[in-house]
Amino acid sequence: MSHGHDSEQVGHIVPLWLLFGVFFALIILTALTVWTATHLHLGAFNIWLALIIASMKATLVALFFMHLIWDKPYNGIVLVGAFMFVILFLGISLMDTAENMPDMYEGPAPAVATE
Amino acid sequence: MNVTDTSITPADLGGYASREAESENFLSYPKGILSWLVTLDHKRIGILYLICILTAFFIGGMFALLIRTELLTPGPTIVDADTYNQLFTLHGAIMIFLFIIPGIPAALGNFALPLMLGAKDVAFPRLNLTSWYLWLIGAAFTVFSLVNGGADTGWTFYTPYSTQTDGAIISITMGVFILGFSSILTGLNFLVTIHRLRPPGMTWFKMPLFLWAIYGTAIMQVLATPVIGITMLLLIVERTLGFGIFDPALGGDPVLFQHFFWFYSHPAVYIMILPALGIMSEIFSVFSRKHIFGYKFIAFSSIVLAILSFLVWGHHMFPSGQSQLANFVFSALTFTVSIPTAIKMFNWLATMYKGEIVLKTPMLYALSFMFLFGIGGLTGLFLGALAVDIHLHDTYFVVAHFHYVMFGGTVIAFLAGLHYWWPKVFGRMYNETLGRIGAAIIFVGFNMTFLSQFVMGSQGMPRRYYNYLDEYTIYHHISTGGSYLMAVGFFLIAGYLLHSLLKGKRAPANPWGGNTLEWHVPSPPPYYNFKEAPRVGDPYDFSEIHWDERIEGYVFRKAEGSA
Amino acid sequence: MGKKHSSDGAGHAEHPKWMQHHFDTPSQQFASSKMGMWLFLATEVLLFAGLFCAYAVYRANHMEMFVFGHQFLDVKWGAINTCVLLFSSLTAAWSVRAAQVGQKTLMIVLLFLTMCCGGGFMAIKYVEYSHKIHDGLLWGTQYKPTGHAAEVIHGEEAHAAGDLGGAHGRVDAGHTEAEQVAAIEAAHGAKAAGDAKAAGDAHTAGDAHAAGDGNATTAAPPAEAGAMHATELPADVLAIDAAERSATQPAAIGPRGLVPVAETDAAHAEAGGHHWEGPIPDNVHIFFGIYFGMTGLHGIHVLIGMIILGWLIYRALKNDFSPEYFTPVDLGVLYWHLVDLIWIFLFPLLYLIG
Missing domain, CATH: 1.10.287 (Helix Hairpins)
Structure with a gap:
């Protein structure tokens, strides 16, 4: 101090x-x-x-x-850290949904929808 | 022993000094209700929080008793199924958002953090008061949903049900949003306080471990809570405007909602438990009269836990349609959490080893914490294992697991901390015998309530069900009986604590023999915490702290023969 | 610069009036405030992270919604708004400098200019929003494209199929952007209105396009090209088609119906959004949901930033700031910069995906 x-x-x-x-x-x-x-x-x-x-x-x-x-380095670390957590959040969500999401739109759905 | 930092000050004389300073202690100066409502003093804000969260705990506890009573028999007992759904939703929402999350950091932390740090106040006192008022507003929104049709989604608000049900979802989610704001401001305040308001001599590794835990908690509060904010906002626009991002009927993805929700809510679980672990580090050391074992390991494990908390959220979604890859990754990461937790547990055990263990009330709670949190943590490994979780997911096993962690961990630690700091906060001693009886009743009642839930959960009793098969009746009977026993215990605790406020013996400055800075000021502390910059020493060095019969407390005195 | 003696007995005899008693030095107070602000900005970043996550997830999996939807956003307005915000950032940063060197009038003028830029940004947003609202290009359940172009075809449902084919022709022939937008809407409306009746004709039309596209882009394998116009196929053909493609993939069917989206639709968009061939992707409303979610939340932040700037001007007029104490200006401007920072990412992600 x-x-x-x-x-x-x-x-x-x-x-x-x-x-x-x-x-x-x-x-x-x-x-x-x-x-x-x-x-x-x-x-x-x-x-x-x-x-x-x-x-x-x-x-x-x-x-x-x-x-x-x-500025004090801590403030920069806060901003960069926040972006890192955003990337983490996006990255893992993408990893999951990339495996999953196409399934949700394909298949015989339209046959039902247009009837 | 050549510790020069712990010299004798007038304040060491404890109760004597405190009586002289009576006129300027924070409880009596300044006077008047209004002075409390606009106070910027962290100690008073801590007490305001304490009153509020205990009220929330009472309401949530009443809901719990109603739930347990309803489950006493299969089929209808006292309420209908819809009411039951609302009861467990509000029980969860109130306990989590109104009680546990602000519980230790905002109430006990607000009081203890600047004192333990040696600061005059938190960095932003006005923000601190704002966060309390935000809590009140958030609580009002949450409780408003109770009279406005109730919410029946469970505390997780999963879509698409939460966008279709007729409950008062908007008011409760708005409440959660505002409470999140309150939590963010608290965490932000603590981070800046710990960084910028440390007095000369208070280096990072001289900080009490409770502060390390609060620091880790604050990181999570700041980084995770905004995500629940945007999730709740999206849920509100989903309901009001038909946004469609989470609605499968519109091409949206409900699993995405779960990702959003658990990106906050898993760290939130650690927001709840990490301060509890911090309290434990204080109590185990003080009541074993022995230096904490592995200081740096415990300190860093708090930070590691804070970071790991962001990497495991998917283990709540194993059967939710999450991808195989994500399931696998999250299951593996979940196991890593046990490492920092186990580091803490074993260091506490090593602290107690060959210590002079004093079985006062806080220590009794700490020992039950170790037992209950141990069970809670180990059953968490069952649930983190992908294959086992498929069987156990959404059964009473999960309910029992998180109650062992949240109740057996956080609430027990909260009680331990409350009893530990009670003399410091209010300057009064509670009845020690009743305190020990209370701790015993809670321990027995808790295990009756939730151990039986492990059994019925592993046999397949699903959670949140209104009705059940006859074979589960015996377990529900035990569980409900245990919950009543706990209620008795809590009323006993409330009774002797309130009694102590009026008739309790005056507390000495240092009733337990702690060496963190809050024990160096009178009880209750003066309005301006420290008259001069406190001398900072090793917070876990007890060599110069001795029992003094005259004041029935500990005093700081250099040991004979030491330099 | 009124200084007065502090009476809290905290050890420091002389404190300026803006010094709070629990700080030892002005620089400690300044550093604390600034760190608090940065932590708050971190929470703002994570607040937006939710929407960025939704964006990334839907964009990665359903690029076609975004490529199709973004044509309705006006790059010109977006770019102008970007420049407005960048200019406001310049004036904001300059106002901090003015505060530091004691140029009070300049500081107030610059803060006022910054606020005006915020107002200008919101005005342009208003124009953009009202176009979207007028055309019914909204989110989720509110997504009902009803531009004047849509009216052209609503009158004659019987010719919907013909319009679907014709619409594509007009897209190619269109000169102004407005015409193209109208044409795309017409095509979209035609599909929505005449799905069942026009199935046969649309099938033909769609088929021709699919064939053409396959040559043009080479990105679409034949099997998936067949799926692209699945909406236009009669139900029985479709069922066979779906069965052939995958017997194991589950379908999510909601009460309002859900139609398949081929992964390669993106291939039909030529850069710049000036051509749209092939079937209109489904669930485009998700793009507009994300668009309104992101820009709406950002707009709220601009409004809050303007209020903060107004409050700063008020305090500056009251002579509260000096070269020794300008923390609120610094923090308010930091907030304004963050709002700019987020827009810097929003602009290319929403307007410039082609």
Whole structure:
């Protein structure tokens, strides 16, 4: 526990050029993701490309707009940890339903439905 | 022994000091009902929580008695089948969401955590009070469903039944949503408090193990509870707007609901049990008058349990249409949970080994905890085994298992903690003899109630059934008898605890000889917990704590001959 | 910057009025508040995780719903909204800087701009939502596509089958997006309305398409291509078809009926959503359910964020903030950034799947 004085500097002051630089990078990435989605036909890879670009944008926002790069590491760990648990949640649910879900839609159901 | 940190302060003189400080203890200062309702003091908020969750426990317990009475005979006994369904739903929902989850962390934890840490308060006192008010609002919604048609889905709210039944599902799910919010705020508050408000000298490995357990609990509260929030919201829009994501008739997937539900509700089970394990670590050490064995193992096992709790939710869904692969993975992962739990159990045993065991009421509860939680945990392995679970799923075996864990584990530990901290909270001693009798009655009553359920469950008696075959009658009789016995025990406990508030002997600062920081302040503690930054030592070093006949409590004194 | 002597006797003689008694230093208070906020943001991430999970599960297993459904979302509006939110994030981050360096007026202006961007975002959302509501493109039981295009075919049910074939033609020929949307709806409506009566004709139409698609995409094995138009088949043919495909797969049949969805329907969507050939996938309402669930919950968060910003402006006007104490601004802005962060993922996942 640090016992600093009351005048201790709290928080990092981000220079304006950096704020604007991040903003323009975000706009460019947005344009890029729209372009790749509408003009590049990569099949299943499109979604991953979109997710990679989105993750880059999210990283920029988190690091610079949200000050994580200058912050106590714990706060970053909290955010990354939250995302890890999201991935865990999605991953296991997907693992299960990928085995199961097609079953639920196939079979002789329509014969009953159209009668 | 050269422990320099535990020096004698005026507060060590216990009761004497506390009487001088009477005017500024947190119970009497400031005065007035309003000062309680807007209090930001963690100790008072803990007491507010305590009153509320004990009320919830009473209501849930009454429902339990009605359920057991109904099951005394096959067929109708006192209520009809629909009422019975509502009874077990509300029993489960109230006990889980209103009592056990906030029970130890929000009531006992709120009181003890800053004191044990050596902090003046939790990090966000206003948030703390907010979470209590949210509890009240959530409780109001939950209980409102009782008068508004009742809910008959069981506490799990499985779709598609919960989207079709005519019960007051929306109000009860809204209640669960709000209670979840309350739980999140408590956990968040504790995490920040433990991280940021440790006084100089309180390093991570000088923290009492109860705080490690609360820390693990808080991680789960923060990370798991939001998922039940969105699940409940989706259930509400499913019912009101016909959303269709969980409705097979619309192409939705009810198993997905179960994934959502158990992603929270399995960690929730650990939210319930982990603080109980923390209380046990305190009590076993203090009442064996011996340093806790394997401090770091116990500390880390709390964190490991918190993380493992997120990896095993599918074992609730073995026969629910979950895939073979997921079944297999979850069954295997479930067994890993036994490792950190067993680490704790064996370390407590090693702590007691060759200790000077003092069989006071908290220790009696702790010993029954070890017995009952042991049975609960081991039967959990039966249920985690895929093949065995197919037979036992949704039978009374499961009911008995989780009551052994939740009641035999958490509630018993809650009682242990309540008796352990009662003198500290209220500054009064309860009647020790009655306390021991109460503990014995609960132990016997509990085993009568639930051991018989193991037997009938393994013979095939399904849970949640209103009627049953004659062959199960004897077990139901034993079970119901045991529940009545427990009710007697609880009324006895309530009686002597309330009596102690009025007529109890004044408690010394340290009636049990504990060395965690809360025992270094008078009973009840002063409004501003510590007048000066507390000196932090090893919380499990009892070498300088001695019984003093004059105050009938322990005092801190350097042992003769020590440097 | 009013400082006053604290009277709690907690050891520190001089405390600014915003210092709480249980903290020792301002930086401790700041770090605690910030950590609390980050933990809260983690809970927000996990709150959305439920919806992301639903998205992932349905998308992974039934891509066709998403590919078909997302054509009705307007990429242009989505992209504009993304830029609006990004700009609001810039002004929000700038307002923290302004607070830190003591530019009070600038801070208030920037906070106000941020709030206005939030309002703009909600306005655009309102436009998008009202289109969806008008066209009946809603969730679950409320999913009743009734655009003006649907009216064209509702009048003449007898020609539903013809319209089904014709609709595809119009999709190909359509120039504006509105026309294409209308055509797709027409096709959809025709199927819903004329399933039984038009079974024979639709069968032919669907068959032709399936054959064409098989060549075009190469992704559809013949057996599954046959299943793709299963809805259009007479019941007896269908039963045989189903039996051939699998005797063991269970079917879930609800009171409102459930129709099969072929896994390869996705193959019929050409990128950009400008063509739709082959049968309309079933249960598209699930896509709209997830769309409304995600954007709705996000919208609620935008509204809450706007309220927080308004409260910050109010407190700033009251002179509550200074370069020494700007914690509420920092935390409120963190919340706003998280709302932006979630939209950054929502935009490609909902609007840009082709």
